[in-house]
Amino acid sequence: MAALKYSRQRECIKNYLAMTKEHPTADTVYLHVKEDFPNISLGTVYRNLNLLTDLGEAIKIPTPDGGDRFDGNTMPHNHFFCTNCRKVLDLDLDMKKIEQVNKAAAENFDGIIESSTTIFYGKCGDCIQKS
Amino acid sequence: MAALKYSRQRECIKNYLAMTKEHPTADTVYLHVKEDFPNISLGTVYRNLNLLTDLGEAIKIPTPDGGDRFDGNTMPHNHFFCTNCRKVLDLDLDMKKIEQVNKAAAENFDGIIESSTTIFYGKCGDCIQKS
DNA sequence: TTTAGTGCAAACGATTTGCAAAATA
DNA sequence: TATTTTGCAAATCGTTTGCACTAAA
Numbered sequence: 001m002a003a004l005k006y007s008r009q010r011e012c013i014k015n016y017l018a019m020t021k022e023h024p025t026a027d028t029v030y031l032h033v034k035e036d037f038p039n040i041s042l043g044t045v046y047r048n049l050n051l052l053t054d055l056g057e058a059i060k061i062p063t064p065d066g067g068d069r070f071d072g073n074t075m076p077h078n079h080f081f082c083t084n085c086r087k088v089l090d091l092d093l094d095m096k097k098i099e100q101v102n103k104a105a106a107e108n109f110d111g112i113i114e115s116s117t118t119i120f121y122g123k124c125g126d127c128i129q130k131s
Numbered sequence: 132m133a134a135l136k137y138s139r140q141r142e143c144i145k146n147y148l149a150m151t152k153e154h155p156t157a158d159t160v161y162l163h164v165k166e167d168f169p170n171i172s173l174g175t176v177y178r179n180l181n182l183l184t185d186l187g188e189a190i191k192i193p194t195p196d197g198g199d200r201f202d203g204n205t206m207p208h209n210h211f212f213c214t215n216c217r218k219v220l221d222l223d224l225d226m227k228k229i230e231q232v233n234k235a236a237a238e239n240f241d242g243i244i245e246s247s248t249t250i251f252y253g254k255c256g257d258c259i260q261k262s
Numbered sequence: 263t264t265t266a267g268t269g270c271a272a273a274c275g276a277t278t279t280g281c282a283a284a285a286t287a
Numbered sequence: 288t289a290t291t292t293t294g295c296a297a298a299t300c301g302t303t304t305g306c307a308c309t310a311a312a
Binding site: 062128 | 209214242253255
Binding site for chain 2: 269
């Protein structure tokens with residue numbers, strides 16, 4: 001049910017997610033979209049972010065920080081979380097390896113594995129240089 | 132600093148984590164430990180759960196549900212999250228595969244990868260039968 | 263007797279929700 | 288006009304924290 005209706009706010013959020021590479025928090029999205037829609041509320045941002053993830057047009061990345069990050073790139077790929085500066089980066093990784101792991105995991109399991117998320121932890125290049 | 136001192140509450144939490152396989156939330160731990168320590172507070176449970184994870188005597192598993200789960204089994208292993216009943220299960224998986232993926236990930240990355248967590252998603256055996 | 267751990271309750275940050283008004287179909 | 292989406296504010300959820308008190312070393 002629930003026929004989807006167009007909204008400029010959602011469009012703007014979608015565009016922002018599509019062009020940025022910084023894996024923003026909901027609040028960062030809010031701050032950015034606010035430039036075009038000064039009256040937009042955080043609630044609307046959350047509603048649309050959730051809607052987009054449900055539609056498969058965005059990805060929600062949980063971090064050890066508590067808050068989630070959002071990513072407009074829905075192609076299967078992996079993420080790196082810098083434990084020093086708390087940045088989230090994309091990780092270029094042969095997805096064949098991931099599929100192999102998924103397959104291996106399915107072998108001794110009586111349920112159905114639909115997907116898997118891997119987050120890598122460590123220090124990013126920037127943080128290493130500064131130390 | 133901060134010399135560690137014994138506490139029966141912590142001991143009880145530790146024992147519970149050691150014997151259960153259900154990957155409990157902080158609240159579930161609280162409810163259980165309350166049977167032995169009726170006056171224990173949720174704050175104490177959180178403090179000890181965090182202490183134990185810092186000491187490496189427990190693992191904190193973030194779920195898409197928001198709340199974290201805790202695991203007394205600190206041996207490297209993987210977890211499965213049932214998107215239907217929200218249960219967390221252990222997954223028997225050859226850790227060599229995981230290490231391969233970690234290694235592959237490090238190759239094209241200018242930072243340092245210290246660890247990685249993989250969570251598998253799907254439907255567990257119980258939920259499949261019931262449908 | 264010094265230091266760490268506890269219970270309690272208040273505070274917190276991230277996210278969700280109810281509702282009347284505004285936008286879309 | 289019918290239905291969805293919005294803005295706002297209050298509410299909720301999981302977790303953390305300050306403080307006076309108790310237990311361990």
